[in-house]
Amino acid sequence: GNSVTQMEGPVTLSEEAFLTINCTYTATGYPSLFWYVQYPGEGLQLLLKATKADDKGSNKGFEATYRKETTSFHLEKGSVQVSDSAVYFCALGKSNTGKLIFGQGTTLQVKP
Amino acid sequence: GAVVSQHPSRVICKSGTSVKIECRSLDFQATTMFWYRQFPKKSLMLMATSNEGSKATYEQGVEKDKFLINHASLTLSTLTVTSAHPEDSSFYICSANWLGSALGYGYTFGSGTRLTVV
Numbered sequence: 001g002n003s004v005t006q007m008e009g010p011v012t013l014s015e016e017a018f019l020t021i022n023c024t025y026t027a028t029g030y031p032s033l034f035w036y037v038q039y040p041g042e043g044l045q046l047l048l049k050a051t052k053a054d055d056k057g058s059n060k061g062f063e064a065t066y067r068k069e070t071t072s073f074h075l076e077k078g079s080v081q082v083s084d085s086a087v088y089f090c091a092l093g094k095s096n097t098g099k100l101i102f103g104q105g106t107t108l109q110v111k112p
Numbered sequence: 113g114a115v116v117s118q119h120p121s122r123v124i125c126k127s128g129t130s131v132k133i134e135c136r137s138l139d140f141q142a143t144t145m146f147w148y149r150q151f152p153k154k155s156l157m158l159m160a161t162s163n164e165g166s167k168a169t170y171e172q173g174v175e176k177d178k179f180l181i182n183h184a185s186l187t188l189s190t191l192t193v194t195s196a197h198p199e200d201s202s203f204y205i206c207s208a209n210w211l212g213s214a215l216g217y218g219y220t221f222g223s224g225t226r227l228t229v230v
Contacts, residue, residue, distance in 0.1 A: 034219075043118070043205050043223040044156075089155065093219065098144050098209045100219055104155040 002027045006103035019077040023090035031092040033073040038087045080110045118222025133191045133225045135206030141186035142208035150203040162189040196229040
């Protein structure tokens with residue numbers, strides 16, 4: 001079946017540090033991959049997405065590349081800010097079902 | 113574009129009562145909406161897929177009679193938690209998928225509803 005695995009959190013970084021949050025997936029066919037961010041007490045916001053192999057999604061300094069050979073979609077940012085503190089969810093979606101399958105979420109805490 | 117409004121954002125109810133949560137697509141038509149439940153410090157669990165004009169499709173382990181879903185129009189889906197108990201306290205989030213010619217398909221989430229049953 002389809003599944004998403006994220007690295008365990010919480011991840012604690014100092015401001016301006018480099019961020020990597022690992023995400024790997026198992027899926028049949030060719031899913032789309034997403035990163036969502038959830039700030040405390042709020043719903044989910046789409047951060048970036050990639051719809052096919054080797055696509056790179058990017059937004060607000062965050063990037064992730066769809067790697068079919070390693071079934072990965074790791075999230076990276078070169079220099080994190082305190083305002084990036086949130087929970088990050090990796091997800092895969094199949095257009096034929098419309099369902100999203102989420103990873104367990106990784107809490108990022110950035111300290112000044 | 114592709115905005116989903118969820119209401120209420122917070123609700124406190126007494127044990128045994130029912131609570132209705134609304135999910136509206138504001139600027140697009142959503143033939144399909146999804147309802148998720150999120151436990152503290154946990155991921156989102158898909159509860160059901162809401163289809164306009166037909167019965168919802170529930171995920172395994174989700175009680176259909178407990179969580180009533182109605183999708184009467186292309187812009188509104190409702191989740192009713194019936195005879196709520198403290199263990200139903202959770203964060204409920206809806207989402208809708210949309211098809212854009214330029215961007216392919218995507219998902220937009222509501223802001224969530226924090227339900228507390230006392």
